[in-house]
Amino acid sequence: MKEHKGVTALLRTAERERRCAIGKAGDAIYHALRRRVKALEVVSPYPNLFADVLYWNNLDPEERSLHVIRSLAQHHPRWTFAGLSAACVYGYQHSYALHDGSVSIASPKGSGHGVAKQLRRLYMHKIPRRRFHGIPVTSPARTLIDCAAIPFADALAIYDSALRNGHVTIADVETLMIQIACDEAAVAKLLKHANPLRENGGESWTYAHIIGLGYAEPSFQAEFANPETPSMPYRVDFCWRLADGRVIVGEYDGMAKYADTSNPNRASLQAKLDYEHRREHALKSQGVTAVTHLFYEDVKDSARLDAKLAGAGVPRIR
Template sequence: MRAAEHERRCAIGDGKALSDALRRRVQAGEIVSPYPNLFASALYWASLNAEERSLHSIRALSKLHPKWVFAGLSAACVYGYEHSYMLHDGTVHIACTGGITKRDSKRLHRVYMSSIPRWRSGDILITSPARTLIDCAALPFDRALAVYDSALRYGHVSKTDVSTLMIQTNCDDQAVKKLLVHANSMRENGGESWAYAHIIELGYAEPLFQITFDNPNNYAMPYRVDFCWKLADGRIIVAEYDGVAKYADTSNPHRANLKAKIAYERRREQHLKEQGVTTVVHLFSETVDDKQLLDATLMNAGVPKIR
């Protein structure tokens, strides 16, 4: 167990006696088994986030099955592409040229491919970046877009690579094409990708990304805004994705830091308005998650709808 934790993977029940002993500890609550014959300390497992748990299972399974080629969301994890932790449900995705077998775990999802484009990350076999993106198109659009954006941002693949492979692949062409139309390496994180997807799905005009404005306090470090609409009537609307409502927690012990952040945001907003920005709207994750609230927020800010 200690060796497995050091290697950032699950422990493997190697042999019946060891496997039986580990399963007894699972029943006692000391150990968890996220996949058949894979084990981890309950305390250690609780310290991991959803992506780390998936990677622990993948690393262990790659030792058990060195010829397995991980695909879809599993491959995206290995590549380090950004995505929502909500997508993880314990399922492991692998590429195969055959169908499901009777011995397959319920947590194993086989992705059929007539030809498997194999890449390698250390000791782990994975599908190529282009094939990984094609398979991730099966995810909801607002969740898949972060995967596409980060793959482009990392320089692992181009839109041409994906569209070329799409023509040769039995896949959801429309889903892939929609993602390629909207994918953009300029978005800096998965939260921005998610927010943008909802903005577009609500019918709002395409924003500009990462537009810079002067920072009078430090011209070497200009302000960069997440979304910007420059309208024909001269108005400039800025939307910032701020994730969780980080200023709302009055119980936070670091109140001085919070006050400094709030003061910085106020100065920043004032500087933006001095350069022609007419409206600044902050999009918290709670706002983006509630499409009615997001719609009302953008509409009140004056962002134009095109459909």
Template sequence: MKEHKGVSALLRAAEYEKRCAIGDGGRLSDALQRRVHTREIVSPYPNLFASAQYWTSLTPEDQSLHCIRALAQLHPQWVFAGLSATCIYGYQHAYSLHDGSISIASTGGLTHRDFKQLRRIYMNTIPSWQCNGIFVTSPARTLIDCATLPFERAIAIYDSALRAKHVSKTDIDTLRLQTRCDEQAVKRLLLHANPLRENGGGSWVYARIIRLGYAEPLFQVEFENPDNASLPYRVDFCWKLADGRIIVAEYDGMAKYADTSNPNRANMQAKLEYERQRERRIKAQGVTTIVHLFFEQVANLNQLDAKLADAGVPKIR
């Protein structure tokens, strides 16, 4: 289809601001809709548009944020909540949680004017904060609403919020007592949430380990790095057993390449050698077993169970 200068300018301006373009309700909107039909442009939410090529280059989280930023312009009174607020705060979470919907806080229910992608989370009083110029529910309220997500997904959001020091467990628990919510889910998440887990992947692996009934691991245990004392080796999960055994589990089998004393880190062969050396040195400090966990193995509970059992990790139930 022939280039439309108005459409091109609108899309460029929106991309620069990292949001979706907004239709004007007139001829420009008609031109945008024609290009939606030819698949040059996508419309992820009514009256919001983006170049198809640009849209597919974005992660699911960034796609949600592009919609949120545009909707915040259209509806400056909206207070974003749930997973939408999680995106605005930058809390780590699984991309699989994104289904194209947008969540806002509301003191009322759905209206006949609501689009199907809009989800209203009911609350008597909306604890409104601002983050990056957008109104959102408070961190504590956001986490309480995210407790409705599966535990294995919600735990990463809790860990991330605690790691960012936006909220404390006491803040969340206090609000839990004042809020109509899934109290058991919130209490379980607070019991297991830990800011020492460095990323969402580690939080997910932890939740799978706990689901299988294994003993609680230690996190980010440090071992001496003889090449660089200021950058000790840190492991993802560690069990120190009463019989003297020390078991280490690393997610994805990736060594921690933060040691800048190795000038050839960019070379894959050097990375592999670095990992082997790292393991030798960790084992020399009393570690008896190191088990590497890959995504596919963690996703399959039977495989994960077999890996941990073979490593000697004890079960408590």
């Protein structure tokens, strides 16, 4: 389709500001944007919001949500973003799979969907409004309470991340929990297991599945001497020290630890494997009796995870 200078300028300005372009219903540029949506040159992830399709396709799911949120914050300055939307603004780690195109805001008038099908309203009698990076959001404690509606294994990553960032304490959430109507059982379970020592969302997610299968609680980020660089000890994701002297280490390796071909400066696959071999040798020389590597595919499949943990000798407590 022939270039429209007004559309191009609007889209490029929005891209520089890391948001979607905002259309004005009825004007010429809006109609030009709608024609380009039909021609698959532009996407409209939310009513009256637009982005160049190539630009949009290069964004991950979280960034897409943030682009919509930034636009809506500009267009509706009185809105307060809540739930997963607020967690995104705060930068709390979570699974991309949670993003379904919806946006959540706090509402004193009732819960449910808004005029746009993507808009979810979360009822709050009193909205604890904050500003983070210029965007109105619910307080960290209220955000965590609302995120308890997310499945436990995914919500735990958000709780761990908020604690790790120092935005909130367990006591903050407990205090608010008894003051408002919420799913106290879900929040209490998350607070019981939340731990800022887990370094990323993958570790939180893996831990949730480990205890979900009834295995014993591990310790986190246990340190072992590094003979090659003594000032940088090895830290392992999960460690079980058993009464009979066995020491079992679990490492969450994600989906593509050794297969990332996108970075031109990456170490060679062989160098990575050699490093892991030296690291594992050093761990075993310090009493570690088993090292099990847990990949995304293992954790996602409960039978595979169960087999790996059982095979490594991790004790089951229920």
